[in-house]
Amino acid sequence: MNFALPTSLGVEFDRVEKRYGGLRALRRLSLSIAPGEFVALFGPNGSGKTTLLRMAALLVQPTSGKVRHIGAENLSPVDVRRRIGLVAHKALVYDELSARENLSFFAKLYALDNAEERVGRVLGAVGLAHRAGDAAGTFSRGMRQRLAIARALISEPRLLLFDEPATGLDRQGREWLEQTLTGLHEAGATLIMSTHDDSVASLAGRSIWLRAGRLERDTAAADAPLERGVRQ
């Protein structure tokens, strides 16, 4: 797959804290991810991975501390959002609309040029061209994940956030995902991905472990032990 992305975007968390009522999802976490990096996030359920990703996507505001997007110093929050793509736990698409209608709708919200041509190209890239006219609600889990990735890619974002992207994908789907992630990274995009999948995680150049909302470990991937016990 060929992705032609403009300059990428990094993200810096400065003593970030997030509370949901009495629950502290993130505890004074400081972390900097440079533009163009490919980072894998690990940690047990409830360790704060999803909150961190949604905070990077500007969907969640920190209770205290600051989130800064590196390379976006002179941009408005709206322009920063334009450069961010998110693949979340849920597909973020409308079941009642077809794959093509979903992507066309989001292309319209992003005011993209040549929207229809771009929608067709992205649908082809994620292998959904043959189901473009079918309602997203009729898709299998794996196909929904492909559509979710297509939705995130439609605006050619510079910072891509993946929350368990391999969930629901079969072996062929995982291979496709690995190729996609590699292609995006080679095109210069910043990738931050939470995952429990060793094969997908091995593509990342840096591994970060979270536990109970705190940064537990931050290593270059080559130095990271791959034992599942450590990761989970």
Added chain:
Amino acid sequence: MSLTRSTGAVLAKELKIELRTHDLTNTVLFFVLMVAGLFSFAFSPTVQESRRILPGLIWLAFFFAGTLMLQLCFVREQVNDTLAALRLAPIDPSAILFGKILANFLFLVVTEIVFVPIFSVFYNVNVWPVMGQLLLVLFLGTFGLSVVGTVFSAMTAQARMRELLLPLLLLPVLAPVLIAGVEATSELLGAHPGIGREWLSMLGGFDVIYVTATWLLSGFLVEE
């Protein structure tokens, strides 16, 4: 992207989904039909009685039907967390609310156009001579209901008791609109049909207040 275009995109999406599912319109149509039929058969009112009770009944039916419908409009966005996708898009947050407000307004207006003649037949009150003015009053009131209802629907979408919470929140805020709507409708359906400028001004004035408040608070309203 301009506010008008992004509002238009959200509105078009809402209409497309509703035309396929009929979730919201079916809810409203059956509820209003039930109210119109049940009260008519239960009381068999005379023409004079109908002229007295019909304004209140019409507004009661459309208010509660609207409440039922409005509860669903943001719940729909939670199924696949599509609200997050909308919030992530580089658009003015008010476009999300205004697109939904216009869609809800259109759904209710269609219901009113269908049901006002049905109310007229069931209660033996001739509304044709004042149909234009009656629809104007209903549309102004319905717009207020759509604005406030959509805003509160966004605020209560994640609440556990949202079915109870929404009407409880709506009633006090919409009281001026409901009072003005019922009074204006009573004047129109009275023995000497006419309409006081003060009621129309009140309906229009509150619509402007609601829209302005929604626009000012939209960023906060669609936050996490």
